[in-house]
Amino acid sequence: MPVTQSDIALAHHLADAAGAVIRGYFRQPAGLEIKEDRSPVTLADREAEAAMRRLIEAERSGDGIVGEEYGTKDGVTNRRWVLDPIDGTHSFTAGRAIFGTLIALVEDGWPVLGVIDQPVQRERWIGVAGRPTTFNGTPVRTRACPQLEGAVMATTSPHYFGEDAALRYLALTAATSGGHNRMTPIYGGDCYNYGLLASGQIDLVCESGLKLHDFAALVPVAEGAGGRMCDWNGDPLTTDSDGHVLAIGDPARVDDVLEALHRVHD
Template sequence: MPVRPADIDLAQRLADAAGAVIRPYFRRPAGLETKADQSPVTRADREAEEAMRRLLDAERSGDGIIGEEYGEKPGVTGRRWILDPIDGTRSFTAGRAIFGTLIALVEDGWPVLGVIDQPVQRERWLGVAGQPTLFNGGPTRTRACPALRGAIVATTSPHLFAEGDVPHYMALVTAASGGAPRQGPVYGGDCYNYGLLASGHLDIVCESGLKLYDFAALAPVVEGAGGRMCDWNGDPLTADSAGHVLAIGDPARTDEVLEALRGAVDDGIAHDH
């Protein structure tokens, strides 16, 4: 089923609803707690997801929902809304406006609509399968990258990577920097990095250990801007992907990026199948 204008409008209103909750908490006490997986959560995370779920229950009661804070609500339509109210809670609690709300619509396992919304700076990327990505309502594009050497690589933090993945990431960084320490990676940013890549400010984002709610919204945004989203084996991202995520602004660099990742050790990288 193609993405309908009503779906796009609903995704925008979901982002508006989350942002209205989040902004009053920014740089103010928000009840920081630590979840069982040792990740942080605040009242802003929970209340923003609750606001989005209320809207979906009212307007798409047959659709499924998967959210970071409140888990899965099964649906009957084959469509699921994937919600991450604050992707980058650490940045949010540190007062850094480089977190974002992620909203995706997944049909038959494939992300077909994605929103990256930065509610404090009021920056929003909207990606829809088969359509150009929009940034605050206007078209936006990734940039050309003539060679892997010199490409700007970003990641939130290698400390968040799954065990054994850091050497592969470092091999990519080395290939991109050409051994020049001052050409190192950009750290921090969570989903905001993918918006920056879609708008031509970064060349590569490399992450490991992501969940569906972390990456489902990113693929339509990056690909609609002319980039490539895939796992570390070069396969497209679906609801079954294991969380090794690459965003490549210039798809011509894909083979070089994958080769650099594989070059870290002889036994190959973890597969997402």
Template sequence: MPVTRSDIDLAHRLADTAGAIIRDYFRKPAGLEIKDDRSPVTLADREAETAMRRLIEAERSGDGIIGEEHGTKEGVSGRHWVLDPIDGTHSFTAGRAIFGTLIALVEHGWPVLGVIDQPVQRERWFGVAGRPTTFNGVPVHTRLCAELEGAVLATTSPHYFGDDAALRFLALTAATSGGHNRMTPIYGGDCYNYGLVASGQIDLVCESGLKFHDFAALVPIVEGAGGRMCDWNGDPLTAQSEGHVLAIGDPARVDDVLEALHRVHDH
């Protein structure tokens, strides 16, 4: 079933609804708690997701919902709305406006619509499969990257990598820096980094341990801007993916990135 104008309008309204709640809590007491998985959550996360779910249930009762804070509701349409009300809660609680609300529409496990909304700065990337990605309504495009050395690499935190993944990330870092640490990675940013890939500001994002709600919305955005989203084996990202995620602005560099990531086991 193709993405409709009604789907697009609903996605924008979901982002508007979440954004209004999140702005009210930004740089104010937000009831920070630590969940069982040791990740942070606030009242802003929970209330924003609740409001989005109500809107979906009112207008798309047959669609399923997968939310970070309130779990999964199965539907009958083969479609799911995947919600991460605040991707980057650490940044949100620190008062840094580089977090974002993630909204995806997924059909049979494949992301077909994605939103990254930064509600404080009022910045919104919007992607639909088969259409150009927009930033605040204006089409954007990833940039060319002639070689991996010198590419701008970002990740949220090196602390999210397990031992093997950390070695692979260090190998990729060495490849982008030329082995001389001339270009250090950009740390912090969560979903915001992927928007910057789509806008041609960053060349590459490498992350591990992501869940479906962390990356579903990113796929149509990066790929609609001319980039490539895949796992660390180069396979497309779906609901079954393990959470090793790459966003590569210039698809010509995909093989170089994969070679660098796997080089650590060749020695």
């Protein structure tokens, strides 16, 4: 079933509802807790997701919901709304406006609609399969990257990589830097990095250990802007993906990125 204007309108309403909650807590006491998986959560996370779930249940009662804070609600359709109310809770609690709300519509396991919303700066990227990505309503494009050396790469934190993934990541870092220590990746940013990639500000994002709610919304945004998203083997991202994620602004660099990642075991 193609994404409809009604679906897009609902995605905007979800982002508006989450943003209204989040802005009220930004740089205010937000009831920080640490979950069993050692990740942080705040009242803003929980209340923003609850607000979005209420809207979905009112307007799309047959669709499933997957949320970071309140889990999975099964539906009767082949569609699921995937929600991450605050992607980048560390940044949110530190008062840094580089977190975002992620909203995705997944159909038969494939992300077909995605929203990256930065509610404090009121910046919103929306991607829909088969349509150009927009930033605050204006179409955006990724930029050309003539070679991997010198590419601007971002990742949330190298501490999120396991031992093998870290070796691969360092090999990719070496390829982008050309061996020059001054060419270091951009750290921090979570989902915000993918919006910047869609807008042509950076060239590459490399991450490991992401869950569906972390990456589903990113796929339509990056790809609708002309980029490519895949796992570390070059395969498309679906609900079955393992969380090793690449976003590459210029698809001409995909083979170079994959070669660099796997060079460590050659």
